[in-house]
Amino acid sequence: MITAVTTFKLPKPVTREEARSIFLSTAPLYRDVPGLFRKTYVLSEDGMTAGGIYFWNSRGEAEALYTAAWRARARDKYGADPTVTYFESPVVVDNVAKEINSRDE
Template identity: 85%
Template sequence: MITAVTSFSLPKPITWEEARSIFLSTAPIYRGVPGLFRKTYLLSEDGRTAGGIYFWNSRSEAEALYTDAWRARAREKYGADPTVTYFESPVVVDNVAEQISAGGD
């Protein structure tokens, strides 16, 4: 599994309510994306940084999303260029499903 973390240094702080509105407007875009099984939106306490944590089946599926068009859409919504950092996720604890998953299983 791959975890991708995106972040945007916002040109001006946004409130929780503003972030929620923006996030709800973009959330439908991520439904049904191949290989993406969860996305969590993020907002820093000071409202100056926004982003997301994406959980993917593979790096190639993640990279298929983060295109120039995705970056342009993010820049338009947030007024900032996004960064994307990839992490291998060799073990995942899922308390909802009451499971621990290890890569390669």
């Protein structure tokens, strides 16, 4: 499993309410994306950094999303270039499902 963290250094701070509105406007784009099983939107306490934490089945599926078109859409929406950092996720604790997952790719 792969966790990808995206961040945007915003040109000016946004409030939680402004961020929520922006996030809700883009959330439908992430439904049914192959290999993506969860996305969590994030906003720093000072409102200067926004981003997402994405949970993927594989790195290839993650990389298929973060295209030049995705980056351009993010730049238009947030006024900042995104960064994407990938992490291996060998073990995931899921307290909702009451499971500990350790799937191999």
